[in-house]
Amino acid sequence: xxxxxxxxxxxxxxxxxxxxxxxxxxxxxxxxxxxxxxxxxxxxxxxxxxxxxxxxxxxxxxxxxxxxxxxxxxxxxxxxxxxxxxxxxxxxxxxxxxxxxxxxxxxxxxxxxxxxxxxxxxxxxxxxxxxxxxxxxxxxxxxxxxxxxxxxxxxxxxxxxxxxxxxxxxxxxxxxxxxxxxxxxxxxxxxxxxxxxxxxxxxxxxxxxxxxxxxxxxxxxxxxxxxxxxxxxxxxxxxxxxxxxxxxxxxxxxxxxxxxxxxxxxxxxxxxxxxxxxxxxxxxxxxxxxxxxxxxxxxxxxxxxxxxxxxxxxxxxxxxxxxxxxxxxxxxxxxxxxxxxxxxxxxxxxxxxxxxxxxxxxxxxxxxxxxxxxxxxxxxxxxxxxxxxxxxxxxxxxxxxxxxxxxxxxxxxxxxxxxxxxxxxxxxxxxxxxxxxxxxxxxxxxxxxxxxxxxxxxxxxxxxxxxxxxxxxxxxxxxxxxxxxxxxxxxxxxxxxxxxxxxxxxxxxxxxxxxxxxxxxxx
Numbered sequence: 094x095x096x097x098x099x100x101x102x103x104x105x106x107x108x109x110x111x112x113x114x115x116x117x118x119x120x121x122x123x124x125x126x127x128x129x130x131x132x133x134x135x136x137x138x139x140x141x142x143x144x145x146x147x148x149x150x151x152x153x154x155x156x157x158x159x160x161x162x163x164x165x166x167x168x169x170x171x172x173x174x175x176x177x178x179x180x181x182x183x184x185x186x187x188x189x190x191x192x193x194x195x196x197x198x199x200x201x202x203x204x205x206x207x208x209x210x211x212x213x214x215x216x217x218x219x220x221x222x223x224x225x226x227x228x229x230x231x232x233x234x235x236x237x238x239x240x241x242x243x244x245x246x247x248x249x250x251x252x253x254x255x256x257x258x259x260x261x262x263x264x265x266x267x268x269x270x271x272x273x274x275x276x277x278x279x280x281x282x283x284x285x286x287x288x289x290x291x292x293x294x295x296x297x298x299x300x301x302x303x304x305x306x307x308x309x310x311x312x313x314x315x316x317x318x319x320x321x322x323x324x325x326x327x328x329x330x331x332x333x334x335x336x337x338x339x340x341x342x343x344x345x346x347x348x349x350x351x352x353x354x355x356x357x358x359x360x361x362x363x364x365x366x367x368x369x370x371x372x373x374x375x376x377x378x379x380x381x382x383x384x385x386x387x388x389x390x391x392x393x394x395x396x397x398x399x400x401x402x403x404x405x406x407x408x409x410x411x412x413x414x415x416x417x418x419x420x421x422x423x424x425x426x427x428x429x430x431x432x433x434x435x436x437x438x439x440x441x442x443x444x445x446x447x448x449x450x451x452x453x454x455x456x457x458x459x460x461x462x463x464x465x466x467x468x469x470x471x472x473x474x475x476x477x478x479x480x481x482x483x484x485x486x487x488x489x490x491x492x493x494x495x496x497x498x499x500x501x502x503x504x505x506x507x508x509x510x511x512x513x514x515x516x517x518x519x520x521x522x523x524x525x526x527x528x529x530x531x532x533x534x535x536x537x538x539x540x541x542x543x544x545x546x547x548x549x550x551x552x553x554x555x556x557x558x559x560x561x562x563x564x565x566x567x568x569x570x571x572x573x574x575x576x577x578x579x580x581x582x583x584x585x586x587x588x589x590x591x592x593x594x595x596x597x598x599x600x601x602x603x604x605x606x607x608x609x610x611x612x613x614x615x616x
Contacts, residue, residue: 114425118417123410130406134399141398145391146369149313150356153371153384156312156320160305160382161375163215167298168258168377170210171281174219174296179206184223184293185285193228200229200236207235214304217276221283222295239294251280251295260378262330263302275302277330302331309333309382316393318386323348325379341368341385348372348381358388431462499553506560522559528552544576568600 174180183199207219223230225240242248247265259280266278277300285291305322310333312320319341321332327345332338342363347370351357356371367388372381437444445463450456503526510519532541532549541549547569554567 112421114421115414115417118413118420119410122413122417126406126409130402142391145315146356149315149369149384149386150371152312152314153320153356153373153382156308157373157375157382159308160322161377163304164260164375164378164380166215167279167300170216170219171258171279171296171298174207174210175281175283177206180221180283181286184283185287196228199227200232203229204232204235210298213301215300217299217301220297220299222297224294242295247278247280248295251282257282260324260330260380262324262328264328276300277302277305305331306333313384313386315386315390317390318384320382320384322375322380322382325381330380337385343368343370343383343385348383351383352381428458431458434462434466499556502560503556506556518559522556525552525555529556541579542576543571543578543580546580547571547576570600 179202183203186199203221207221210216210219218235220235220237222237222239222242225238229236230238245267247259247261250261250265251259261278261280263275263277266276279298279300281296281298282292283294283296285293309320309322309331312318312333317337319332319334319337321338322330323345324330325345329335329338341361343359344362347359349372351359351370351372352374356369358367359370360367369386369388369391370383372383374381434444445466450460503522507519507522510522529549529552532545532552551567551569554565558565558567
């Protein structure tokens, strides 16, 4: 483990600064966000379920309150009808069935009164079922025959209930009872208030079922959710989706249990799926409002939220990555230029950086670099000049040391030769001496050709060979092609210090070792 840590540390150290900055931005921004997303996803899921449950409960309460208000309004209308004195007087009057005009007068009073309760939204129609002996029992608009009603299923349910009200679903009615199954109804038996044993008729208030369904459909906006109303017998009253209602098949006992215990998750009887179930009895009725939502749909909403969060995280990571590249490039571009210039300095090309000034660390580094380069340039120039001056001084000092001593020895040689009558040899020595000094002076130049230098050395060595009785020999082997090349002017009196030897031999060899046609000097 420690070895891996060391290798990782070395690998990170070997990365370029630009890559280190990009990696640092990634680690400091993306990894914390990713870790937070991973650690908080489960908690977010639970919070989402709680918020969804709260939202569903609130929507359920709103729809439930709205339906309760409408049904209570309809019940109130039926109470007003039952308590209306005019209606009681008409139905309890002892009008002869042959008295057409009195019946017609009652008809003109009853019909407008009944139709005044119809608003087409909450109450589609108001119907009064009266004794079939009255001629207006065949009106079939607001007034109907009680004798025909006795033959219907809904009338039987009303009588069997023994209650003063029956909330009837559309399944209780047939085509002959109205306009199909597009309505619900509130049924009230009408009895003589002075003698409850006397049955006078039935009041029926029809409710548009579409109005109720619209409210149910807005209760739960989640996909595959279901809201419906069923009565205490398990009969369907209204549903936002009949297909889903048949698929989920929530039992009547489960609905009643949920109404007592509150909303909870239950497992469907015909599958392993779980659903969110909430039900409540509508006040004044035996109807239950029920909402069913599959757990997977709630979870899918949560997953969608998490996916959106993940997409947002990826977008943030990409933006952070792009910004890290741009920032790292900006921060390292000047440093890269400094490194490039420093490599040029190593190669001998001392050039300053020309970048806009700045007050950050890189600006200070550039300023110090330019100052250093300037100092190096000055030092190199001074060193070059000093080297030139030192070499020139050394050569001149050497010439100053050699020439007096050499001249004294040569004159002494000529004196000795004159005493011995060696006139021819004296001429040769004088010629060599004149060539030697002519080339030694060389108009003060420190750089001469190889040809002149060899002539200069030959003259010097001829004098020395004469002095030491030809015990010194000079062998020159130089290619003609390099004779015009240049070299530093030098003098060598090494032969003067070879007296202890009987014979000495000096060799000079020269050849071209570079194919550089422009190079004309030998150092």
